[in-house]
Every structure is written in C-alpha cells, then in structure tokens.
Amino acid sequence: MQKGEPIIEVEGLVTRFGDNVVHDGLDLTVKRGEVIGIVGGSGTGKSVLLRTILGLKTPDAGRIRVFGIDLAELPEEERRLHERRWGVLFQDGALFSALTVAENIQVPYREHLHLSPELMNELAAVKIAMVGLKPAAATLYPSELSGGMRKRAGLARALALDPEILFLDEPTAGLDPIGAAAFDELINDLTETLGLTVFLVTHDLDTLYATCDRIAVIAEKHVILIGTIDDMLLSRHSWVHEYFHGPRARAAFAGK
Amino acid sequence: MRIVAAGDWSIVHLDPIDRQLRKLLAAPPEARRAEIDFTDISRFDTAGACVLARTATFLRAGGLAVDLKNISEAQRILIDKIGRGGVPEPVIHLSQPLYIEFTGRVGEAVRAIGGEALGMLGFVGAVVVTAGRTIVHPSRFRIVPFMHHMEKAGFDALPLVCLLTFLIGAVVAQQGAVQLKQFGAEVFTVNLIAIIFLREVGLLLTAIIVAGRSGSAFTAEIGSMKMREEIDAMRTLGLDPMEMLVLPRVLALIVALPLLTFVANIMGLIGGGVVVQLMLNMSPGVYIQRVQEAIGFWTFGVGLVKAPFMAATIALVGCRAGMAVSGSAESVGAQTTRSVVYSIFLVIVLDALFAMFFTAVDI
Numbered sequence: 020m021q022k023g024e025p026i027i028e029v030e031g032l033v034t035r036f037g038d039n040v041v042h043d044g045l046d047l048t049v050k051r052g053e054v055i056g057i058v059g060g061s062g063t064g065k066s067v068l069l070r071t072i073l074g075l076k077t078p079d080a081g082r083i084r085v086f087g088i089d090l091a092e093l094p095e096e097e098r099r100l101h102e103r104r105w106g107v108l109f110q111d112g113a114l115f116s117a118l119t120v121a122e123n124i125q126v127p128y129r130e131h132l133h134l135s136p137e138l139m140n141e142l143a144a145v146k147i148a149m150v151g152l153k154p155a156a157a158t159l160y161p162s163e164l165s166g167g168m169r170k171r172a173g174l175a176r177a178l179a180l181d182p183e184i185l186f187l188d189e190p191t192a193g194l195d196p197i198g199a200a201a202f203d204e205l206i207n208d209l210t211e212t213l214g215l216t217v218f219l220v221t222h223d224l225d226t227l228y229a230t231c232d233r234i235a236v237i238a239e240k241h242v243i244l245i246g247t248i249d250d251m252l253l254s255r256h257s258w259v260h261e262y263f264h265g266p267r268a269r270a271a272f273a274g275k
Numbered sequence: 276m277r278i279v280a281a282g283d284w285s286i287v288h289l290d291p292i293d294r295q296l297r298k299l300l301a302a303p304p305e306a307r308r309a310e311i312d313f314t315d316i317s318r319f320d321t322a323g324a325c326v327l328a329r330t331a332t333f334l335r336a337g338g339l340a341v342d343l344k345n346i347s348e349a350q351r352i353l354i355d356k357i358g359r360g361g362v363p364e365p366v367i368h369l370s371q372p373l374y375i376e377f378t379g380r381v382g383e384a385v386r387a388i389g390g391e392a393l394g395m396l397g398f399v400g401a402v403v404v405t406a407g408r409t410i411v412h413p414s415r416f417r418i419v420p421f422m423h424h425m426e427k428a429g430f431d432a433l434p435l436v437c438l439l440t441f442l443i444g445a446v447v448a449q450q451g452a453v454q455l456k457q458f459g460a461e462v463f464t465v466n467l468i469a470i471i472f473l474r475e476v477g478l479l480l481t482a483i484i485v486a487g488r489s490g491s492a493f494t495a496e497i498g499s500m501k502m503r504e505e506i507d508a509m510r511t512l513g514l515d516p517m518e519m520l521v522l523p524r525v526l527a528l529i530v531a532l533p534l535l536t537f538v539a540n541i542m543g544l545i546g547g548g549v550v551v552q553l554m555l556n557m558s559p560g561v562y563i564q565r566v567q568e569a570i571g572f573w574t575f576g577v578g579l580v581k582a583p584f585m586a587a588t589i590a591l592v593g594c595r596a597g598m599a600v601s602g603s604a605e606s607v608g609a610q611t612t613r614s615v616v617y618s619i620f621l622v623i624v625l626d627a628l629f630a631m632f633f634t635a636v637d638i
Contacts, residue, residue: 138293145325162603181320211350
C-alpha cells in the first residue's frame with residue numbers, strides 16, 4: 020500500500036443512542052501515513068466514532084472501510100486477522116489488571132503467534148524501552164503504575180504487533196505538561212520510524228499542534244471541517260474559531 | 276562472515292529466523308568482519324529490527340566490524356532507535372525457591388490475620404464512639420438511611436429467607452421422621468424440628484443468607500464510594516462517614532436480623548409441620564400443641580438473643596471491608612469476597628461460643 024492512499028474511509032455514518040442522534044451522515048477519510056486529530060466539543064461523539072471504526076459499536080447506517088475492506092462484512096476469523104493490524108490505546112491504558120506490564124505486552128504474541136519465550140521477553144523489553152518506560156516497569160502490575168506510566172504501557176501493548184494504524188483516545192489527558200510533551204514527541208518518533216497512521220482523539224491543543232498533519236472537527240453531527248492547523252485558524256465557523264482562537268489556544272500556539 | 280537477510284522480517288514469520296540466528300551466535304564462525312545484507316528484505320518491523328540489532332551488537336561485542344549493507348533510511352532509523360540503549364535487558368521473572376515462597380506466604384498470612392484483628396478492633400471502637408456520640412446527640416442519627424437499609428437488608432430478604440427456611444424445615448422433618456421411625460419414636464420429630472430450628476438453624480441460616488446478601492452489599496456500596504473518593508469528599512465537607520454510612524447500616528442490621536430470624540423460625544416450623552402432616556398424619560392442631568410442649572421460653576430466647584450479635588458482626592465486617600477498599604475496582608471485588616468469607620466464618624464461630632456459654636449456664 021502506498022503512502023497517501025485512504026486507509027480509513029467512513030461514509031454516511033449514522034449512530035444513535037435511543038433518540039439521541041450522535042452522528043448523522045458523517046464522512047471522513049484518513050490517509051495512510053498521516054496523523055489525524057479528531058476534535059469536537061464534549062459529547063459530540065469523538066470516542067463513539069473511534070469505537071465505531073473499531074467495530075466495538077455497530078453503526079446504525081453507513082459504511083466503514085479500514086484497509087480498504089468493510090470489516091463488518093467479513094466472517095469472524097478473517098476480521099480477527101485484520102484487527103491485528105491496528106493497535107488501540109484506551110483512555111486509561113486498559114491494561115489487564117491481573118498481568119504485569121511485560122505480560123500485557125505479550126498477550127497478542129501469545130494469542131496470535133508462536134514465539135520462543137526469549138524472543139517474547141526481548142520484544143517486550145524493546146517495546147517498554149520504546150515508549151520510554153524503565154526496564155524495571157516490566158514486572159510491575161498496572162495498579163502499581165502512575166497514570167502516565169499506565170498510558171505508556173498501554174501504548175506499548177498497542178504497538179506489540181507493529182500495527183499499521185494506531186488509535187489513541189485522549190492520550191495526554193491527565194498527564195502533567197512534561198509527560199504530555201514527552202508523549203507528543205513519542206508519537207512523532209513512532210510515526211517517523213514505523214510509518215504509522217495515527218487516529219488521535221484529543222482535547223489537547225498542544226498535542227494537536229505538535230503531532231497532527233490534519234485535523235477533523237466534529238460538530239453538528241458531521242465532520243464540519245478537515246484540514247491543517249492553518250486551515251483551522253482561518254475558519255469562520257464560530258465553534259472552530261472559538262476553539263482555535265480562545266485564550267488557551269493562543270497560549271498553546273504562542274511562539275510556535 | 277556474511278548474513279543475507281531476505282524476505283519477510285516481520286513478527287509473524289520471525290520465530291524460525293530468530294532460532295537460526297541464535298544458533299549461529301551460540302557458535303560464531305571465525306571472522307574479523309561481518310556483513311548483514313538488507314537488500315532483499317521485503318517487510319521489516321520493530322521485531323525484525325530487534326533481532327538484527329541484537330545480532331549486530333553481539334557480533335560487535337565479539338570484536339567484529341559489522342557492516343549493514345544496503346540498509347534503507349527507515350530501516351536504519353528503526354535499528355538505531357532500538358539499539359540506542361544497547362540490547363535491552365531481558366525481562367526478568369522473579370522466582371524464589373519453594374521453601375522460601377512457602378514460609379514467606381505463611382508469614383504473610385499470619386501477619387495479615389494479626390493486622391486484620393487489630394484493624395477490626397479499631398473499627399469496632401470507632402463505631403462504638405460514633406454510637407456513643409449519637410446517643411448524646413440523638414438528632415444526629417440518620418433515620419432515613421437507617422430505614423432504607425432496614426428495608427433493603429431486612430424486608431427485601433424476606434422472600435428468600437422464607438423460602439429457604441421453609442425448605443430446610445421440611446427436609447429436617449423428613450429426614451428426622453425417617454430415622455426416628457426406626458425406633459418407633461417418630462412423634463419426637465416435632466421436638467427435633469422445634470428445638471433445632473428455634474435454637475440454631477433458623478438463626479444460622481438467616482445469618483448466612485444475610486451475610487451473603489447484605490454484608491457483601493455493604494462492602495460493595497461503601498467500597499465503590501471509597502473508590503470514587505466520595506468518602507474523602509464527605510470528610511472534606513465535614514461529614515463523618517462513620518455516622519453517615521456505617522452506623523445506620525450496623526443498627527439497621529441489628530434490628531432487622533432478629534426480626535428476620537423470627538420469621539425464619541416460623542417458616543421452618545411450618546415447613547416441618549407440612550411434612551409431619553403428610554408423613555405422620557399429624558393434624559395442624561396436634562402439631563402446634565406438640566411444639567408448645569417441646570419448647571420452653573429459652574429455646575426460643577437462645578436463638579433470638581444471639582441474633583443482634585451476629586447482625587453486628589456481619590455489618591461491621593462488611594462496612595470495614597468496604598472502608599478498606601483501595602483505589603482500584605478489583606480491590607472492591609476482593610474485599611467483597613473477603614467480607615462474605617469472614618462474616619460467615621465469624622457467624623459460625625460466634626454460634627459455637629454461644630453454644631458453649633449456654634451449656635455452661637444450663638439453658
């Protein structure tokens with residue numbers, strides 16, 4: 020597959036919860052190799068969109084194609100095969116609490132591949148180093164980790180199988196500014212070296228600015244605007260304007 | 276020495292390659308230079324990079340000059356990134372000899388029991404102090420939660436308690452009748468049911484049901500509040516969680532359990548009565564009369580006197596386990612299990628102690 024071709028295509032997506040329509044005919048295309056940031060006010064369905072693309076929620080109408088395939092139409096077995104091609108970092112890491120960090124990272128190896136224990140340990144150590152955790156973190160349980168470390172460990176698990184797409188749900192929420200900046204840098208590093216496509220749901224203006232190639236704004240049940248930071252800054256839409264010209268945005272973009 | 280890497284070096288196909296390389300490095304051939312040829316690699320990921328970086332590092336450590344031939348820019352970045360800190364140390368799984376593990380666990384368990392006993396004592400003390408304060412200032416007593424828990428732990432448990440005690444009463448009567456018939460003493464089935472139910476089984480059964488139903492609920496309720504920092508929030512607002520959460524539950528159960536026990540006793544007697552009528556053809560009127568002859572006030576009293584103590588035990592254990600929840604959701608589950616196990620254990624121990632006491636005072 021070539022860089023720049025569509026890797027996630029969402030067409031006419033409709034999702035509702037009871038009478039509450041979250042998305043109404045939402046279209047979105049993500050290109051291979053880009054970092055796309057999804058922004059929108061609270062309750063506009065950013066995380067719902069992410070869960071729908073992942074197949075955790077069934078869309079009420081519309082089509083979703085990932086890797087050019089409509090996964091919902093595939094039989095279970097084949098879908099599982101494609102699901103290995105993405106990695107997901109949930110908001111609080113979603114590590115399995117009964118397993119250590121290293122064992123968490125090794126879960127996909129154990130389930131999907133046949134690797135020798137030495138190689139698995141080595142790979143776990145590589146991933147742990149890659150996300151910036153200390154080697155000693157390998158034998159710790161999730162309850163013994165801080166919030167930032169849990170996110171890093173969750174990221175290491177998401178990266179275990181070298182996915183083509185990385186889904187990140189609010190990766191910097193709850194991190195201190197230094198930790199958040201390190202996380203931004205980590206995402207940039209990974210996309211550069213691994214050629215990842217990153218689907219990033221976030222509220223963090225600094226992260227948007229530091230990492231995203233394009234930004235999609237969800238409002239009024241659609242993607243109302245998609246483009247670079249500069250496009251966002253030029254937009255006349257009231258919510259977009261307020262978001263990217265508010266006091267926090269000015270602080271985030273100052274001097275950049 | 277020349278290593279030609281070709282084809283798919285992604286994690287899916289890496290295991291045989293890795294074994295081959297390890298075998299090679301275990302007995303490295305005599306050489307001064309090594310060349311790793313990247314030309315024909317079709318797929319390459321971090322796992323492949325990890326294996327090759329390790330190989331290169333190992334060869335360099337052996338004094339060889341390692342040349343990575345035809346490596347692409349992306350591959351170099353990946354290898355550099357992984358090799359940056361040298362080959363990472365393998366993940367160590369701590370394991371100890373069995374005897375250390377075993378003695379360690381025993382020691383830990385003993386310490387935990389000691390700590391638990393002390394903690395429980397402290398908690399009982401705190402509840403007593405709170406109760407004392409409430410007696411001095413009766414207006415501080417939370418009547419609404421008290422009634423709420425009476426309803427949830429007491430009234431709502433009625434169907435279950437009734438059904439189970441009715442069935443156990445029937446089973447005891449049936450078994451008793453069959454056994455006693457062998458001695459021609461089947462009329463004493465009534466004594467058996469009446470005494471065993473009023474003294475022991477009615478209360479014990481009710482207490483165990485309540486421990487499983489309400490003791491666990493207390494732990495889960497208070498535990499999830501603890502987890503969401505609601506209890507800390509109460510404290511910062513100047514509210515006493517002992518007064519608001521623990522005392523109403525403890526008192527509600529102390530009132531509710533004797534009432535439930537009374538109902539359980541009656542249901543057990545009815546269950547026994549039904550079986551007695553079916554198996555021994557004893558009419559209800561005769562049955563009631565025989566029950567009256569079989570028991571005295573203290574047969575009934577012994578059962579009921581124990582009830583508040585068991586109620587207090589169940590509620591205190593449940594509330595304390597809830598307060599002991601720390602942060603995570605799994606700790607709520609663990610504490611709930613503990614609370615049920617401890618309270619049932621203590622209920623039975625308490626019953627045994629009471630049995631010794633009542634034997635000693637000849638009741």
